[in-house]
Amino acid sequence: MDLSYSAEDETFRAEVRAFLEDSLSGEWGSLRGLGGPGKDHEAIDERLAWNRHLAAHGWTCVGWPTEYGGRGLSLWQQVIFHEEYARAEAPARVNHLGEELLGPTLIAFGTPEQQQRFLPRIVAVEELWAQGYSEPNAGSDLANVQTRARLDASSGTEEWVIDGQKVWTSNAHFSQWLFVLARSEPGSERHHGLSFLLVPIDQDGVEVRPIEQLTGGSEFNEVFLTGARTSASLVVGEPGQGWKVAMALLGFERGVSVVGQVVGFARELAGVVALARENGAYDDPVLRDRLAGLKVELEVMRLQALRGLSAADDAGAASIFKLVWAGWHKRLGEVAMAVLGAEGLTARGAPYDLDEWQRIFLFSRADTIYGGSDEVQRNILAERVLGLPREARG
Known part of the structure; x- marks a missing residue:
């Protein structure tokens, strides 16, 4: 695998870097580093305005084909964009679920009418999306979805009527739309009889309740659907075939933005090392060895991410990378606490x-x-890649 960049790619990198340096040195400079996991509640309105600034200059949906409003960038140019975005400490985008997940799904499975209605508004960051997958008893076991959807024409217009509860719904409290996996065929089980629906949030049948986290933020939500309605035409793919669409969307989740994630991890690790040097923790040989191990693992992780993007037919690449980065980030947090020592036990x-x-x-x-979850990723690798017997389910 050739991981080198062409002269054309490096010219493109210079263009991205110049745009970000210019933009983040002006009125947007105060937004550097804001948002992201554990702090997605920060400066939502300001980050939304920043996202629209990106849109106005053609820097949203960069990997989408040009006929759908994107820039049509090559894979490596997309990697460069996400690397440079992370290196510039640009604020976390509020449009991720629409741009990285739903948009590509609509391009692959949506009708022309759905594409015309929703894609331009995602590109322009005019409408934000939340993901209605997980439920209290259907998180990692997504096939256990119990939210129900039925067609109803009593109002004179055929609509889907949806009842159920979703949980861990990122950003639903400031989004306008929710893509929902619901059981639309009575009596169906597991992967069968599910439909992928597009549902407006601002209606009487949708209640959003933020969940306060250990970090103090509330980026996750519970969403209660009680007679919520959406047009019969807003089913993506065929009714009852939503599992295929839902799985395709999760495949898009492991896209090129993960490379930018690795750049962000490198910045976090450098910060922990600097802290250890400053407070003397770096003199502890055991702690220094743990930091060195994280550095080596991070470089392997970057190469694994690039390999995964290049190997489109590698069924296990996404699961392996999820296991690797999640475990690495968890260990980084533990090492950071060790560096802080007793100081890390109290709030500032x-x-x-x-x-x-x-x-x-x-x-x-x-x-x-x-x-x-880690358990689900390991099951995927065991059953689908290694061909081991399926886990017994009670």
């Missing part, structure tokens, strides 16, 4: 003012759960 101020390392330690507990 009342009532609950956490520093960056405390927040990483607490939030990284969730890294091994959301987006497919």
Whole structure:
């Protein structure tokens, strides 16, 4: 695998870097480093305005084909964009679920009418999306979805009527739309009889309740659907075939943005090393060895991410990478606490003012759960890649 960049790619890198340096040195400079896991509640309105600034200059949906409003960048140019975005400490985008997940899904499975209705608004960051997958008894076991959807024409217009509860729904409290996996065929079980629906949030049948986290933020939500309605035409793919669409969307989740994630991890590790040098913890040979191990693992992780992007037919690449980065980030949080020592046990101020390392330690507990828990990823590798017997399910 050739991991070198062409002269054309490096010219493109210079273009991205110049745009970000210029933009983040002006009115947007105060947004550097804001948002992201564990602090996604920060400066939402300001980050939304920043996202629209990106859109106005053609820097949203960069990997989408040009006919759908994107830039049509090559894979490696997309990697470069996400690397440079992370290196510039640009604020976390609020449009991730629409741009990285739903948009590509609509391009692959949506009708022309759905594409025309939703894709331009995602590109322009005019409408934000949340993901209605997980339920209280259907998180990592997504096939256990119990939310129900039925067609109803009593109002004179055929609509889907949806009843159920979703949980861990990122950003639902400031989004306008929810893509929902619901059981649309009575009596169906597991992967069968599910439909992928697009549901407006601002209606009487949808209630959003933020969930306060250990980090103090509330980026996750419970969403209660009680007679929620959406047009019969807003089913993506065929009714009853939603599992295929849902799995395709999760495949897009492991896209090129993960390379930018690795750059962000490198910055966090450098910060922990600097802290260890400053407070003398670096003199501890055991702790220094743990930091060195994280450095080596991070480089391997970067190469694994690039390999995964190049090997489109590697069924296990996404699961392996999820296991690797989630475990690494969790260990980084633990090492950060070891570097802080007793100081890490108390908040900086009342009532609950956490520093960056405390927040990483607490939030990284969730890294091994959301987006497919470690247990589920190992089952996928065992059953689908290694061909081992399926896990017994009671």
